[in-house]
Amino acid sequence: MTIVETTTRTKAHRKTVRRKKMKTKTRNRTMPRKKMVVPGPGEHPLQYNYTFWYSRRTPGRPASTQSYEQNIKQIGGFASVEQFWRFYSHMIRPGDLTGHSDFHLFKEGIKPMWEMGGKWIIRLRKGLASRCWENLILAMLGEQFMVGEEICGAVVSVRFQEDIISIWNKTASDQATSGRIRDTLRRVLNLPPNTIMEYKTHTDSIKAWVDFHGLVTASGGR
Incomplete structure (x- = not known):
């Protein structure tokens, strides 16, 4: 093959690559983007958009990161006070859930998976979850913290012997912020002074998950 032939083929190849790149860029630009939830006309917008999630795991079945990601389902999102109440008024209350179930309410764009940060955990005797969950999420939506x-979202976890509520934040090392979240939790939930509250980093949660289930990696579940 001569130098001229080689050069011609190289130029042709480059033109083909450029055409493919241009088609890809055009295709990407025309792909429909996921629409964000917006307040309706005359509605009262929240400071952040939020998304409800639900998860349920069969007790006794081996857990894994993959099964956790598969089990967590997005219910829907909202951007205003009115949209929240339309969702919430049709949702089952935590006290009426059965088995190993969780409700998650997180800011839009944040999936309830363990990453950086941590969470405050409060263990409740049976019968208190519905009231505490409602007070917690109303305080979160109303920016009372x-x-x-810093706030990522909140979770209520229904278990057989007890129920658990938690609120997640971004920066586990910020003691001033975590202290303010703790104090606000005590106030909005009207907790007795002797209530045990535990702060756990997501790094510690992952380690405990790995140790308990014998997994190499993990990023979610409780």
Whole structure:
């Protein structure tokens, strides 16, 4: 093959690659983007958009990161006070859930998976979950925690012997912020002074999950 032939083929190849790239860019630009939830006309917008999630695991079945990701289902999102109540008024209350079930309410764009940060955990005797969950999420939506963008979301976990509520934040090392979240939790839930509250980093949660289930990696589940 001559140098001229080689050069011609190389130029042709480059043109083909450029055409493919242009088609890809055009295709990407025309792909429909997922629409964000927006407040309706005359509605009262929240400071952040939120998404409800639900998960359920069969007791006794081996858990894994993959099964956790498969089990967690998105219910829907909202951007205003009115949209929240339309969702919430049709949802079953935590006290009426059975088995190993969880409700998650997280800011839009944040999936309830263990990453950085941590969470405050409160263990409840049976019968208190519905009231505490409602008070917690109303305080979160109303920005009562006063910690800016630190709050990620909240979870209520229904178990056989007890129920658990938790609120997640971004920065586990910020003691001032975690302290303010703790104090606000005590106030909005009207907790007795002797209530045990535990702060756990997501790193510790992952380690405990791995140790308990014998997994190499993990990123979610309780």
